[in-house]
Amino acid sequence: MKWIKRKSRPLPEEHICHNCGTQTIGNYCHECGQSVFAGKEQPILHLFGQMLENAFSLDSKTPRTLAFLMFRPGFLSAEYRAGKICRYVHPVKLFWMSTLVMFGLMVYQLSAITKGDRDLNKVNTKEMKIITPSSPEAKNFPQKVFIDFLSSYAPYISFIFIPIFALLLALFFWRKKYYYISHLIFTVHFHTFLWIYWSVLMLIHIFTPHWDFPTWLSSLLFITPGVYFAIALHRFYQTKSRWGAVWRAILISILYVILIGIVVLFLISLMEKANLFPD
Numbered sequence: 001m002k003w004i005k006r007k008s009r010p011l012p013e014e015h016i017c018h019n020c021g022t023q024t025i026g027n028y029c030h031e032c033g034q035s036v037f038a039g040k041e042q043p044i045l046h047l048f049g050q051m052l053e054n055a056f057s058l059d060s061k062t063p064r065t066l067a068f069l070m071f072r073p074g075f076l077s078a079e080y081r082a083g084k085i086c087r088y089v090h091p092v093k094l095f096w097m098s099t100l101v102m103f104g105l106m107v108y109q110l111s112a113i114t115k116g117d118r119d120l121n122k123v124n125t126k127e128m129k130i131i132t133p134s135s136p137e138a139k140n141f142p143q144k145v146f147i148d149f150l151s152s153y154a155p156y157i158s159f160i161f162i163p164i165f166a167l168l169l170a171l172f173f174w175r176k177k178y179y180y181i182s183h184l185i186f187t188v189h190f191h192t193f194l195w196i197y198w199s200v201l202m203l204i205h206i207f208t209p210h211w212d213f214p215t216w217l218s219s220l221l222f223i224t225p226g227v228y229f230a231i232a233l234h235r236f237y238q239t240k241s242r243w244g245a246v247w248r249a250i251l252i253s254i255l256y257v258i259l260i261g262i263v264v265l266f267l268i269s270l271m272e273k274a275n276l277f278p279d
Contacts, residue, residue: 017029017032017034017083018034018082018083018084018085019032019034019083019084019085019086019087020032020034020086020087032086034083034085034086061087061088061089062089064087064088065088065089065094066094066196068088069094069189069192069193069196070193070196070197073193073228073229073231073232073235074186074189074231074232074233074234074235074236075235076088076091076189077091077182077185077186077189077232077236078235078236080182080185081178081182081185081236091185091188091189091192092188094188094192095162095188095189095191095192095195098192098195098196098199099158099195101195101196101199102195102196102198102199102202103158105199105202105203105206106202108206109202109205109206157263157267158191160263161191161256161259161260161263162184162187162188162191163184163187164256164259165187165190165191165252165256166180166183166184166186166187167183168252168255168256169183169186169187169252170183172248172251172252173237173248176237178237186232186236189232190228190229190232193225193228194225197224197225201221226249226250226253229249229252229253230242230245230246230249231245233245233248233249
């Protein structure tokens with residue numbers, strides 16, 4: 001697994017742009033402007049430089065990028081590794097915007113639930129001016145602290161899990177000898193799919209709060225991310241069989257959930273030590 005490339009790199013032997021196929025002369029294509037080193041040779045620092053440069057701008061490439069992302073698992077990551085980058089929205093840009101939308105909807109739903117519980121607790125009770133451990137206000141205080149924390153820091157905390165997930169991929173597919181940046185790009189694309197997928201489900205719940213999904217549909221929606229993940233692994237890492245991708249997807253998912261649980265418990269313990277929760 002190769003992590004860092006040398007700063008001084010010779011030009012490729014074939015001066016052909018991976019993105020548009022144009023014959024190039026220098027470091028950049030004169031037709032589309034893409035670097036001739038784009039793709040797996042691209043250093044990690046350059047990736048985040050592009051993220052800062054184009055953090056929130058979307059263009060006509062967005063619909064095509066979203067369509068490939070949602071309905072062709074692993075395709076965009078394979079395209080990026082092949083050097084076909086400029087024709088799609090940058091993966092980190094999509095991830096950041098989908099993160100803000102998803103966590104915004106999550107905070108909205110949690111706030112609505114907390115507000116409903118608080119209103120229910122106030123039925124047939126007198127308004128209390130002093131918060132005591134048994135008062136409705138005190139009971140809702142931990143939820144409010146957690147929601148405030150989630151809305152403020154969760155989008156940034158989600159970035160912590162990206163390199164961890166990419167490391168799991170690198171360990172399970174070490175024989176492929178992919179650069180770490182390739183695992184990172186796959187991780188960003190997969191998490192972007194998850195955030196958009198969950199955002200759509202939350203929007204459906206917000207606009208149809210009294211509609212219950214049939215059992216068969218709930219089961220289908222539950223397994224869809226796992227199926228997507230397995231197909232994406234098979235396509236991007238070119239596993240010998242689909243079952244090879246399936247068992248890897250299962251093991252990676254289990255380890256990832258365990259790691260997330262450990263981090264969440266750690267954060268809760270920190271909040272308790274800071275006396276953010278009432279006794």
